[in-house]
Amino acid sequence: MDAPEPVTAEELRSVDPAVLEALLGALRTALSQQGEQRLFRSGKLPGLFAQRVGPAATAAALALRHGLLQITRRETRGKIITEWVRATPAAVSFVHQHDSPQAILQQWKQAVELTQAGIPAFLVQFRQELTALVDRVEARAHALLEHLQQLSRRLDAALRRCELDRTVLGEPVRRLIPWAADALEYLDQRAITTAVPCLLPELFAAMVPRHPSLDIPTFHQGLIQLDELRLIRLLPHEPVDAPEFALLHQGHLLYAVQR
Numbered sequence: 052m053d054a055p056e057p058v059t060a061e062e063l064r065s066v067d068p069a070v071l072e073a074l075l076g077a078l079r080t081a082l083s084q085q086g087e088q089r090l091f092r093s094g095k096l097p098g099l100f101a102q103r104v105g106p107a108a109t110a111a112a113l114a115l116r117h118g119l120l121q122i123t124r125r126e127t128r129g130k131i132i133t134e135w136v137r138a139t140p141a142a143v144s145f146v147h148q149h150d151s152p153q154a155i156l157q158q159w160k161q162a163v164e165l166t167q168a169g170i171p172a173f174l175v176q177f178r179q180e181l182t183a184l185v186d187r188v189e190a191r192a193h194a195l196l197e198h199l200q201q202l203s204r205r206l207d208a209a210l211r212r213c214e215l216d217r218t219v220l221g222e223p224v225r226r227l228i229p230w231a232a233d234a235l236e237y238l239d240q241r242a243i244t245t246a247v248p249c250l251l252p253e254l255f256a257a258m259v260p261r262h263p264s265l266d267i268p269t270f271h272q273g274l275i276q277l278d279e280l281r282l283i284r285l286l287p288h289e290p291v292d293a294p295e296f297a298l299l300h301q302g303h304l305l306y307a308v309q310r
Contacts, residue, residue, distance in 0.1 A: 066113070067106060071149075074110035078119060078146050081138035082245040087123045090134040099136065119145055140237070140257035147240040159202050224280070228273040230262045235282060238310045248286050248307035251296040271298045274308065284309050 077099040081088060090111055092098035099120070100107040114120040120136040127133075224231060237257050241249055255270055275298070277283045288307040291297050298305040 067109070069106040070109045070113065073100065073106045074114055074119075075146060075149055077110060077114065078138060078142045079244060081120065081136070082142060082146065082241070083247055085247060085250065087135040087137045090120070090122075090136050093133065114142075117141070140253065143237065143241045143244060143257075146244045159199075159206060224276075228276060230258050230265055231273060231277060231282075233261050234258060234273075234277070235310070238283065238308065242310050248288065248309040250288065250307050251298065251305075252293045254308060255296060267295060274298065275300055282310075 080099055089096060089098035091100050091103050091107075100111045102108065103111075111120075115122065115136075118139055119142040121139050122134050122136050124135045125132055126135070234254060234257075237254065238249060251270075251274075255265070255267070258265055258270070274283065274285060278285045278300075285298065285300065285305040286307040286309060287303060287305055291304070291306050296306065
């Protein structure tokens with residue numbers, strides 16, 4: 052099977068905004084949870100995309116065609132086929148690209164305008180409908196403030212990423228661990244999209260295309276050195292699905308990493 056090609060800027064310009072929003076929402080959900088997930092929702096069972104038609108279906112096809120999601124298995128029951136997927140390293144870069152400071156500032160501006168224009172109208176309407184509607188006002192205001200807080204956290208993370216001085220590695224470290232800068236960049240991009248620690252197999256898979264000669268023992272040794280330099284934190288994690296990537300260090304079995 053041919054390798055998936057990245058989404059081009061020209062293709063993105065032609066994508067319906069509803070499709071792009073569905074795609075980004077599904078990728079953020081996939082990256083925030085570890086393990087495989089249903090591609091489509093089925094009744095009360097959750098899925099990354101709400102339905103098999105419309106913008107959600109188009110977004111799902113786009114994610115699979117360009118390798119942002121990878122099918123891990125299929126279940127067939129009668130005429131119904133359920134597909135299970137997991138996010139790929141390409142999904143981290145894609146979501147990070149659309150979480151640039153400019154994109155987030157635009158969302159921030161829209162959210163602020165919604166707040167300024169909407170809340171007074173809500174108050175007038177709900178005063179006329181008496182106490183029974185107060186709970187609805189508070190619920191909507193709370194959801195909006197939570198949305199603004201999430202945008203603020205993403206904006207702070209994106210701006211910190213823009214200001215990152217990669218010279219912190221120093222030339223000796225760059226020579227000793229040639230893939231260190233790429234690993235730190237990937238972890239920084241990933242941290243903007245999800246707070247879930249990165250599992251070692253995922254980080255290794257993200258490094259191999261740029262560093263084909265990298266093997267697991269060299270990968271482990273470099274991680275230990277970066278941890279000792281306090282550039283990353285190695286963490287335990289259960290379950291260990293790929294034991295060959297588990298790292299035994301100072302009496303601890305480590306299987307995840309975080310900036």
